[in-house]
Amino acid sequence: MNILRQPETRLFERIKNEKINSSSLCCHAIMLSALSRGLSVTILSSQEISNRCEFHGLKYRNTYHQVGHVFEISDGKKNHLLNKSKFFHDDTGFNFSKKNIKDDSAKEKMNSPKGVSFKKTDFNSKFLSSLELTYPLVLKPLFGSMGRGVYTNIKTPEELENIVLSSDAKDLLVEEHIIGDEYRIYMVAGKLYGSVRRNPVHVIGNGKDDVESLINKKNKSKKSKKRPLINTLKAEAYLSSVSRSKHDIPPKGELIKLSDIMGRSSGGDITDTSDSLPEYIIERVDCYADMFSKNLCIGLDVIGNGEEAFILEVNRRPQLSSLLTPDNGVGKNIADAIVEHLYPNSRLAYFCKDDIAIIKNAISRAKRKNQNVTINNTTRKNRVIDYICNDEHYIYYKSPLNINRLMLYREANERGFSITSWKNKSGSTRWSITGSKKSITFRENMPSITTHATRHLTNNKEKTKNKLIQNGIKCPNGIIINPSQTGKALEWFESQAIDSNFMAVVKPFNGSGGRGVISKISDKATLKKAIKSLPDDNIIIEEHMKGSDHRLFVVNGKFHFAIKRHPAHIVGDGVSSIEDLVKIKNKARTCNPYTGKYPIILDESTLQRLQEIGYNASAILNSGEKVYLQTIANIGAGGDSEDITEIVHPEFIKIAEAVHKSFEGLAFCGIDLITDDISQPAQSQQYAVIEVNANCDLAMHHFPTYGSPRNAAGAIIDSLSLGAQDLSILARKITIYGKVQGVGFRRWMLNKAKQKSIRGYVKNLSDGRVEAVVFGTNLAVNEIIRDCHQGCTGSSVSYISIEDFNEETTFDKFNIR
DSSP: OOBOOOOOOTTHHHHHHSOOOHHHHHHHHHHHHHHHTTOEEEEOOHHHHHHHHHHHTOOOOTTTSOBTTEEEEEOSSOEEEEETTEESSOOOSSOOOTTGGGSHHHHHHHTOOSEEEEEGGGOSHHHHHHOOOOSSEEEEETTOOTTTTOEEEEOSHHHHHHHHHHOOOSEEEEEEOOOSEEEEEEEETTEEEEEEEEOEEEEEOOSSSOHHHHHHHHHHHHHHTTOOOOOHHHHHHHHHHTTOOTTOOOOTTOEEEEEEEESGGGTOOEEEOTTTOOHHHHHHHHTTTTTTTTOSEEEEEEEEOSSOEEEEEEESSOOOHHHHSOSBSOOOOHHHHHHHHHOTTOOOOEEOTTHHHHHHHHHHHHHHHTSOEEEOTTTOSSOEEOOOOOGGGTTTSOSOTTHHHHHHHHHHHHTTOEEEEEEOTTSOEEEEEEOSSOEEEEETTEETTSOHHHHHHHHOHHHHHHHHHHTTOOOOOEEEEOTTOHHHHHHHHHHHTTSTTOOEEEEETTOOTTTTOEEEEOSHHHHHHHHHHSOSSOEEEEEOOOSEEEEEEEETTEEEEEEEEEOSEEEOOSSSBHHHHHHHHHHHHTTSTTGGGOOOOOOHHHHHHHHHTTOOTTOBOOTTOEEESOSSOOGGGTOEEEEOGGGOOHHHHHHHHHHHHTSSSOSEEEEEEEESOTTSOGGGSOEEEEEEETTOOSHHHHSOSBSOOOOHHHHHHHHTOOOOOOOOEEEEEEEEEEEOSSSSHHHHHHHHHHHTTOEEEEEEOTTSOEEEEEEEEHHHHHHHHHHHHHOOTTOEEEEEEEEEOOSOOOOSSEEEO
16 A cells, blocks of 8 residues: 655644635645745736746636636745646646546546446437446536536436436536445545545434424534535425425434435535545555656545445546545645645745735735735745654654653754663663763653652642642642541532532542543532542542643743643544444544554443433434543543644743742643633633643644644753754665574664664665665764664674765655665
């Protein structure tokens, strides 16, 4: 399987939240990615577009060559002219039109449904009788798009004749109707990037509203997102054809189909299937890698019947909105994948909060003044260079246990620092980072700047709370009891529950990672049950603060990043059961090096929660309906993380920095804070600091579920002021002799290279040797050469040869060949 890796998606969530129509979203997203990678974008005027068409021998068409859809991207050395998602002049040989994929020369390879194209004027009884097609059939305009004029499930010749005669199209295509799921497959330079499933127009019953009301509610939601609406007249006609009425009140969870036409343009929903595309479809798509390798982006319309994939259409200029903003699922930033393919050495390192407005204004100026308009880092205002986490450093790790340390190692190696590790007398691992000025020792992920006393203090939740209160930091009310003091706990609860809305939270005194936490306790019986469920140890009972859970990351007294944590939840797609939605989400979580080891579990307590809100594991949720499976917002319990660094109000930044300064000898910390809206002033709402973590997770910032990745490890390394190192890049070719094949040598070297931020490759040679090419800092390359002399467990290295590598080849990662 040849799948293009998913690039960094720094501004993905932002483009998803912009209310831009589908046609323009494609161009805006590509331009935004280009600007975020430090490239320039030129919007061509109508006159310039006409000139370019004449130069390339193309026919100028107003609707196809619109201002804002044709633009040029440049890095100062190489220019690319695009028309939406394709090259402006796309001379790739074979014309993959609806008609041509039915030709004998392409039919077998494309595996297209059997069909024939014809002119409406040629349609007669003789033509009808000559059709060697099996009913039911599909009729569509030969040059149509967006589902307009398509008729499906035509069962008789008489029905076909009536539809043809009533069609507005002059050129038509009739083909056999394949029953199955319809997908849009996206390929970049011939490599599979992502996919969506097109769902038929439908509504889901809620047991209260009739079908007409359900359609109106769904259309209201679609309108707010600038999505095509459900055609109520066509829906009524379809309901009538299946003996249903718009006045029917379907039971809760029942899917009511409103059309046979698939896709968003007809009012249907789109589901991201990038991580769940059937294997037999992937195998079929992989066959086309060479055929489409010269195309910038291809959209394949495919029907899968469970065993075989049929190609309906090949789109060389596909809309990207379905994958960018699906109705169900996360989606993927294919716009950024396109730009990264064109400029593989660029990085997402530039952010301007007004980029979308700048793009819109540039298009407007190009139209109004009929002149080209260029946008670059000189013309953009409020340019900010921020810490950027290069996800590629870690994406190939499947939830390693020491991922926080791995990131610290890599960031140290990126900066040319040396790393040494050892065991102390008690057998605990210690390690150090050494620069030109000094060396810092680490225990776990904490530099020695964090003292033992401060670490012990922050481990004690009660002492931490007292320390914070002494420094004027708001914390929730609470008490500490042992399991035998249930009566004391009930008395405290009664004294606090003067307000009928009061709720409590119970957690282990020495707990971490959200384990054992029971929240939203509103009565004494539940409190007693919660206390009884915890181990025989001290227990914390405190006020349950209403609001959202946030983690603020502070290094050396300065706020850096912020995460909002969401309780484990699922979002309905109108088709899948809750159990299946959990499986789909867990599969997606495994792609994240941090959340992969924390799946959502449908245990007894979760099923009980579902039952309390009227659902069970087999229930089908409405498309877009969100159901929370947990009450605590913790990643370890299957929760999601959302980067919110750029919206944190200055008052909360001051609070976070004040918390850090309350402790002496603290290198960095993660502060858990509850409040309703962290973008608003702290004084205008209730808030409280819940915990301070001296050895906090860094990975949640590097790998958020939503939003921009943040380089927390890099921020820590930079704060240590270790001194500048030699960052010159070496390229060496290494040949290893001895017993080095069949012992895991290549896998061992891959892991070493990733730790040291080295790029290149390693491969076996036919004569028993191993060859590797390594690119990295002077220190990192010399260290891996030293490692190769020693070899992995089970190997026996006789000697190695080293030579300069002078080929003009670039590598974006280290891999096994």
